[in-house]
Amino acid sequence: MKNRHRLEHDLNFLTSPQAAGRLSGTAGAHRTAHYLKAELDSLGFDSALQPVGVPAARLTSTPRLIVGTQTFSPRRDFAELTALSAGGFVNSQLLVVREDDLLRPEDFKGKVFLILVRPQGFNLAETVNAAVELGAAALLVEHGEPQWFHKTVYSGKGKIPVLRVRTSIAEELAHINGAQVELDLPLDRATRPCNNVLGLLRNDSDFTFALTAHYDHLGDDSENVRFSGAFDNASGVAAILQTARELAKEKLPFNLLVAFLTGEESGLWGAKQLITHPPVPISAIINLDGIGSEPKLNALRLGHRGRGDPLAELGESVLLKRGIQAQWVSGSDDSSAFISKGIPTLGLGQQPTGQARSVMHTPLDSLELLHLETIHQGVEVLVEIARSISEIQKEKNHVYAK
Ligand SMILES: [Zn+2]
Incomplete structure (x- = not known):
């Protein structure tokens, strides 16, 4: 299957009735975790499911x-x-x-x-x-x-x-x-066993660059009321996975960690677990939450601007070179959990506006509304940022070394 088609295949799975809205702790989320792990395995990543207890409220019936x-x-x-x-x-x-x-x-x-x-x-x-x-x-x-x-x-x-x-x-x-x-x-409130999906590609470096996206969503209400969470955040997961496919083909001068996170929707639980229990110390993170809401990638949210943070400068320069407006909006997504621990982090995503804004967290956030071309553009941006980090690493004058 061609790479571009792989991304569509992933989006189809993530928004399918099998994934059932990917609510943390449900069978749909479990199936999604295994799907993502198998994909990382096939790319040569050393993969694992990282246990996370996720407190959340859930309807047990209508x-x-x-x-x-x-x-x-x-x-x-x-x-x-x-x-x-x-x-x-x-x-x-x-x-x-x-x-x-x-x-x-x-x-x-x-x-x-x-x-x-x-x-x-x-x-x-x-x-x-x-x-x-x-x-x-x-x-x-x-x-x-x-x-x-x-x-x-x-x-x-x-x-x-x-x-x-x-x-x-x-x-x-x-x-x-x-x-x-x-x-x-019938509202059940409990802490449920869930999993982050981690994949590590070791390249004998003390620098680890992480790509993250939350795969959980809100769960279907019933067969007829589906919450497929296409924009939030099947789009980000598919784009990160596609970026991983591109980067796995290259000889990278850093370790690449890919993490698909659980429990975002009820309080960033997967992100908190990753940052307190990373498989290797993490040097820098790009998190992607929501892409494909507009027909073209005209603007991208970069998240909190860390003063003098070289990752932020790098991200901004890649966007500007491509004529994409950089929006400095700090979100309440997983990136805020990483930033609060002092890890250089870009919290990428499209700021949904107008109609796209009102579909968030409703059954209207469906695959039909996603713009695939925009997601492909997002993948190009991610790959280019990663390669720029590579260049900095290769030149040995990198700003990230501890
Ligand atoms: Zn959400």
């Missing part, structure tokens, strides 16, 4: 919300808010909470609160705490009119079920204050 006689549709009409919510089953009365209502504390006890309007300066975490103190059984919060509600898998210490609800539905519910609510949020 959530239900019935108010009065109406049944609402998960992800479309309402969605779980994993970071602030507990799972649970609630059968109680609806209580619409308005700012100017005169309610006694006993009016709240055991009810399902509905926040109909979020006032200016609304703080969700504080509101959840207040609802818990008042003895709420669950909390519903109006949250706009998205096509799909964003999915999250962050796990928090919430004590009651908390749901976001479509504004138009919240307004309907306001007319049936006091109606019976049946709410089932």
Whole structure:
């Protein structure tokens, strides 16, 4: 198979029903890890699965919300808010909470609160705490009119079920204050055994250059509601793998470590594990999170700018030479975990704008929206940065040597 076609093959697998949205700790993520490991093996890398415990929240079945006689549709009409919510089953009365209502504390006890309007300066975490103190059984919060509600898998210490609800539905519910609510949020919060996929190509050097990308995503809701995570981050994984294929053919003056990371979506757990337990000391890292959202690679996020960091300067010069705008935006992706440990890191990715931004963490982030040509351009950039590092290494006046 031609190299370009390999990348398409990888993207097809990563976004397939077999990978099932690649949620950390699921069979889909496990299959993905083995697929990536086999690819690294075939390229001559010394590969291994690195165990990582990933705390995350996960739906074990489809959530239900019935108010009065109406049944609402998960992800479309309402969605779980994993970071602030507990799972649970609630059968109680609806209580619409308005700012100017005169309610006694006993009016709240055991009810399902509905926040109909979020006032200016609304703080969700504080509101959840207040609802818990008042003895709420669950909390519903109006949250706009998205096509799909964003999915999250962050796990928090919430004590009651908390749901976001479509504004138009919240307004309907306001007319049936006091109606019976049946709410089932099968949310399981646990630390699960997961794996980073590591591949090392040793070249008898004390310099190790790492290419990383997270392979986990949010997991399918059901067969019909798939979260294929094409941009986030099948694109980055496929581009890094393709870059590894190109570089494996060359005699490199450094060790090359490729790491496909788990647990990014619930808190950068794979990145933290890699950086505290690297197979060899890591000298510099390029992380790629999200590429292919636009038809052309006009701009690329380089991440946090480390003052005088030669890797950052190098990355910027490669982009500028190709007419690609360098954006200095620090993300909340895995690169921030590496930077916080002081490792020279480029956090590459395309900044999704407009339509591309609203598809993030929804079923709309699918393969059909990806621009393959842009991903191929990204691979060229990665290969060129790696080769430039090679040149610096060869000239022996490299700035990275310890
Ligand atoms: Zn994500």
